[in-house]
Amino acid sequence: MNDLLPADLPRLRAIAMYLQLQLDHVGRRIAEAERWEASRKAAARPASPPQWTLQMDVGAEPQPVAVHHGECRIGGGARRRRIGRRDAIEALAVGVMPCALCRPDRELQVD
Incomplete structure (x- = not known):
C-alpha cells in the first residue's frame, strides 16, 4: 500500500x-x-449576410439606387440596407435597378 x-x-x-x-x-x-x-x-x-440588400444614394433623403444579393461585395457599404425577398421584388418592380454584377433579378425571377 x-x-x-x-x-x-x-x-x-x-x-x-x-x-x-x-x-x-x-x-x-x-x-x-x-x-x-x-x-x-x-x-x-459573424452574423450571416442578409439575403438581399438595397443600396441607397448619398442625398439628404436617401433614395434606393440598386438591389443586390446579400453576398454582393459592391454597392453601398454604410448605405446598404438589409431587405427581405418580398421587399427586393417590390423594389425591382417599381424601377430600382438590379446590380449588374450579382443580378438579383435573375434569382428573384423578375423581368
Missing part, C-alpha cells in the same frame, strides 16, 4: 468520499466552463 494513506477502512472510506465530492465539484466546474465557452463562440460568430 501507499505510505501516505491510512491502513484502516473507515478512514480510507472517508478519504474516498472526500475525493468523490471533489471530483463531482470539478465535473460541475468543467460543465460550466464548457457552457461558457460554447456561448462565447456562438456570440463571436
